[in-house]
Amino acid sequence: MEDKIICGCYKVTKNTIVDAIKNGAETVEKVGEVTKAGTGCGNCKNSIQAIIDEVKGNEIVCGCYKVTKAQIIDAIKNGANTVEKVGEVTKAGTGCGNCKNSIQAIIDEVNGSSPKKEKGFFKRFFCK
Ligand code: FES
Numbered sequence: 001m002e003d004k005i006i007c008g009c010y011k012v013t014k015n016t017i018v019d020a021i022k023n024g025a026e027t028v029e030k031v032g033e034v035t036k037a038g039t040g041c042g043n044c045k046n047s048i049q050a051i052i053d054e055v056k057g058n059e060i061v062c063g064c065y066k067v068t069k070a071q072i073i074d075a076i077k078n079g080a081n082t083v084e085k086v087g088e089v090t091k092a093g094t095g096c097g098n099c100k101n102s103i104q105a106i107i108d109e110v111n112g113s114s115p116k117k118e119k120g121f122f123k124r125f126f127c128k
């Protein structure tokens, strides 16, 4: 991956941002906390979001067949709108089946329907 300055304000490079994302900074705000990128003029925030999407797209969703999120999104965009159809195209979900919920979540994400939020999430988040 080429290294170039993404955030001119703080001279933060793409590789630094990618490292931060891989270490768990999965939002623009968290990347800012770790690297300062995006916390100045804010002009680079869209670029940071694009890098987050890119890095997360390379995530393996199906460990059995090493299928990435990006491959699953491609399949969905090409018409595979159920977990079974995604499996026919990519093999994801056709092994142990543990990734089926994740595939469904990606289908929901791509199709714009909001997946059901886990009950109690906000309560847990805000009431420590
Ligand atoms: S260019 Fe990144 S905050 Fe200004």
Ligand code: FES
Residues within 6 Å of the ligand: 061, 062, 063, 064, 065, 092, 093, 094, 095, 096, 097, 098, 099, 100
């Ligand atoms: S992790 Fe996807 S089928 Fe096993």
